[in-house]
Amino acid sequence: MPEGDTIHKAAARLRPALLGAPLVRFEARRLVASPDLRPRPGMVIEDVEAVGKHLLVRFDAGMVLRVHLGMPGSWHLYRPGQRWQKPPHRARVVLEVPDWVAVCFSAPTVSVHRAPSGPAPLQPVAHLGPDLVGGEHTPDEVAALAVARMARLVPPGRAIAEVLLDQRVAPGVGNVYKSEVLWACGIEPFRSVEDVTDHERHELLATAARQLRSNLGRARRSTVPGGGLAVYGRAGSPCRRCGTLVRSRRQGEQARRTFWCPGCQE
Ligand SMILES: [Zn+2]
Numbered sequence: 349m350p351e352g353d354t355i356h357k358a359a360a361r362l363r364p365a366l367l368g369a370p371l372v373r374f375e376a377r378r379l380v381a382s383p384d385l386r387p388r389p390g391m392v393i394e395d396v397e398a399v400g401k402h403l404l405v406r407f408d409a410g411m412v413l414r415v416h417l418g419m420p421g422s423w424h425l426y427r428p429g430q431r432w433q434k435p436p437h438r439a440r441v442v443l444e445v446p447d448w449v450a451v452c453f454s455a456p457t458v459s460v461h462r463a464p465s466g467p468a469p470l471q472p473v474a475h476l477g478p479d480l481v482g483g484e485h486t487p488d489e490v491a492a493l494a495v496a497r498m499a500r501l502v503p504p505g506r507a508i509a510e511v512l513l514d515q516r517v518a519p520g521v522g523n524v525y526k527s528e529v530l531w532a533c534g535i536e537p538f539r540s541v542e543d544v545t546d547h548e549r550h551e552l553l554a555t556a557a558r559q560l561r562s563n564l565g566r567a568r569r570s571t572v573p574g575g576g577l578a579v580y581g582r583a584g585s586p587c588r589r590c591g592t593l594v595r596s597r598r599q600g601e602q603a604r605r606t607f608w609c610p611g612c613q614e
Pocket residue numbers: 587588589590591592609610611612613
């Protein structure tokens with residue numbers, strides 16, 4: 349699963365290329381949409397935005413293309429006629445405008461929705477919690493909203509690390525930030541959610557929002573002073589805080605790898 353900041357960066361890259369441009373060509377394999385809801389040549393792209401882990405492309409004809417990037421999904425931007433860096437059969441969405449071709453490879457879910465009139469909340473992503481990365485809320489405000497959703501939506505017994513990945517609580521945290529945020533707050537990833545206090549939950553989510561936002565403008569992801577990551581990908585290396593060797597193991601239904609320090613995360 350890509351991190352929320354990845355989607356925001358993709359939207360920031362695509363926006364200047366696509367905004368206000370008329371569609372020349374649209375292709376989407378395995379598109380989920382009713383037949384009358386399909387972007388057609390001539391429709392103008394009005395906005396490209398990231399909402400949680402979804403990239404939304406709005407057309408003037410009142411429809412929204414929604415692309416959810418799975419683990420291998422990525423957006424590429426090419427000039428017309430330029431050779432693609434990945435095989436064409438893996439393209440899931442092709443959005444061509446007069447000067448650019450935006451191609452999304454390997455995204456598992458692509459759908460088109462009728463855009464509701466008026467401003468947000470947008471129907472297609474209404475089941476998602478408040479976005480940790482974007483939006484008008486401060487990290488503390490967004491954390492407060494997410495903590496309330498966590499209390500309402502998450503059943504007891506789930507490990508806190510898995511809860512952080514739950515898009516219904518708050519989209520944005522992927523597998524990298526999951527480990528980084530838990531280390532930053534000194535919380536052991538396997539602790540059951542009901543044993544994590546409201547204060548700790550708030551700290552986790554506010555820290556996630558701050559880390560995600562501070563990485564928006566950076567080419568290399570960094571969560572510690574001096575650059576780099578605290579624990580993710582560092583199994584066997586000394587913890588930057590206490591020197592204990594960092595460990596990793598697979599966790600949860602999807603067996604996502606979790607990195608943590610057994611010395612200073614309790
Ligand atoms: Zn440590």
